[in-house]
Amino acid sequence: MINSESSPSVTAAAKPVLDVMLCSPRGFCAGVVRAIETVERALALYGAPVYVRHEIVHNRYVVDSLRRKGAIFVEDLAEVPDTGAPVVFSAHGVSKTVPQEAKRRRFFTLDATCPLVTKVHRETEIHHRRGREIFLIGHDGHPEVVGTMGQLPPGAVRLIETVEDAATVEPKDAGNLAYVTQTTLSMDDAAEIVAKLKERFPKIIGPHKDDICYATTNRQEAVKKVAHIVDAMIVVGSPNSSNSQRLKEVAERNGCPYAVLLQRAEDIDWEKLATVKHLGITAGASAPEVLVEEILDALAKRYTLQIETVTAAEEDVFFPLPRPLRDIAAAE
8 A cells, every 4th residue: 555655854745746657467476376375275274384395486575474474495305304294396396306205205295386387397298208309498597497407307408598599509300309488588588599499490399389478478568568658667576586587677678778676665776766757667476566565655755656557468367276275175
């Protein structure tokens, strides 16, 4: 909720007008909602602790909130004691060795992998069974990329990060190739890489439907609609959030003079906004709306806000919780 009270340094009469263009959709996507609800539902049903491998989603506010409720975040199953407590796999997906290790140790697991990431996993497995060499377009070291490459034996998937990689990669058999992509890429960057691969390897096989998820696409499209008409763009999200970083890049690429990724209102550089008359605001798919409201509250203390919502798409996607949680809910 916007708080229009003035700060001690700015009186109500002196507050300048700031035009704010709120991008829509923004913030949580269906996969993030599902992942967070998985942890919350597990805590409600089984009590603390609930172990979560890696950050459930890439947002510090969300992770800290769940930690206060009893979630314990680990980077490796070796950090989890022998326990009957639930162990949750994050929305980014995991390599096949992770559930195999969990099964060996008889953990009760809940897989919160986004179904759109699981789709990419299945695509890689199908290509591999058909004997194709697979290129994965994505960012080295990102958990989603690690998980996707980990669906197959080492060497079965080759990472393509840039157009230069696509221009220089030498496959074993140019006539028997396939590609998949990380779901949170810049649409424009991915399109350039795909175009170069198709130029070099006309027979390369891609996904029946783009791997870049609907939420990433919609949020980038909304940013494109306002980037060229605002003086600055605030992207609410964490530095380790790929889709949030891409929103900042999309704003810059589409004409926004100043784009910044912020986690909280306290991170605002007020000097940078001193001459801004038109401000765009969006949020990455793992950033809760409460953080957008927090930033609007901070702005309202210094400015008289005139807010307009700019919509690129309507979203009504829903993903059900992991089956063990659904089964319990059905039995209640």
